[in-house]
Amino acid sequence: MIKNKIQIPIIYEDDHVLVLNKPAGISVHPAAGHRVHGNGKTKEYTVADWILKKYPNLVSVGEPKGREGDIPRPGIVHRLDKETSGVLVVAKDQPTYVFLKKQFAGRTVAKTYRAFAYGTLKKERGIINKPIGRSAGAFAGRATGERARGELREAVTVYKVIRTGSDKKGKEKAGPVSYLELFPKTGRTHQIRVHLASVQHPIIGDMLYAPKRTPALGFKRLALHACSIEIDMPYKGGRKLFTAVLPKDFKNAERIIAKDS
Numbered sequence: 001m002i003k004n005k006i007q008i009p010i011i012y013e014d015d016h017v018l019v020l021n022k023p024a025g026i027s028v029h030p031a032a033g034h035r036v037h038g039n040g041k042t043k044e045y046t047v048a049d050w051i052l053k054k055y056p057n058l059v060s061v062g063e064p065k066g067r068e069g070d071i072p073r074p075g076i077v078h079r080l081d082k083e084t085s086g087v088l089v090v091a092k093d094q095p096t097y098v099f100l101k102k103q104f105a106g107r108t109v110a111k112t113y114r115a116f117a118y119g120t121l122k123k124e125r126g127i128i129n130k131p132i133g134r135s136a137g138a139f140a141g142r143a144t145g146e147r148a149r150g151e152l153r154e155a156v157t158v159y160k161v162i163r164t165g166s167d168k169k170g171k172e173k174a175g176p177v178s179y180l181e182l183f184p185k186t187g188r189t190h191q192i193r194v195h196l197a198s199v200q201h202p203i204i205g206d207m208l209y210a211p212k213r214t215p216a217l218g219f220k221r222l223a224l225h226a227c228s229i230e231i232d233m234p235y236k237g238g239r240k241l242f243t244a245v246l247p248k249d250f251k252n253a254e255r256i257i258a259k260d261s
Helices: 047-054 056-060 094-105 191-198 248-260
Strands: 010-013 017-022 085-091 110-118 125-129 132-135 148-153 156-166 176-184 224-232 239-243
Touching: 010 239, 017 047, 047 056, 085 094, 085 239, 094 224, 110 191, 110 248, 125 191, 132 191, 156 191, 156 248, 176 191, 176 248
Parallel strands: 085 224
Antiparallel strands: 010 017, 017 085, 110 176, 110 224, 125 156, 132 148, 156 176, 224 239
16 A cells, blocks of 8 residues: 555544545545556555545445455545545445435435636526436546437536636636536536536546646646535434535635636
């Protein structure tokens, strides 16, 4: 296992639930290609590694081993892309894991994201309702419409424009940009990224869905942050909202766009 040099802030913790603020640049768990054949170690340090080191008892929490073998997913109820920062919920026991998974499957979890995207959207509020399938042009990608292959699954994203502007003082000269708040009503792989790219407003720094776009607002990664999540707590703990503070690159981008608006 790679030596841990990553600090993961804990937003909330009790006997059953752990809520983290995942930094950008760390995978939630290893993919099949991240395992080193023969010794079972990971090629990169992941959130799953951090959890197992801090909470070794969670090794048995989650889905049983299946086709992906020994890939660890200790108590991890959902996932975020490697370059996405923000709220991540972890179950600390199996009954809680099952309880939380049912909420995600039943779409009763309320999720809010923030993102900076290229261009200016025509409407300040809107809904992107486009089924998503595997991309015909990218191995790990997803797509909508004619570029999608295989089973198309329902995908709905509600958005609101917080502010529009540009990065006039930056060296990138990327043109107009939009600061968005997004509310995914379904949980498809890359959903927000694919939906924004499908309406010609991909997220800044998205090297999969906008590889040729000029960087902007100082971002050196995907400009997407899982801002909050609202869930029903186990054992009659009521409904709680958890919020992840914005990272430094988001705060910096907010300042840049505010000066231009």
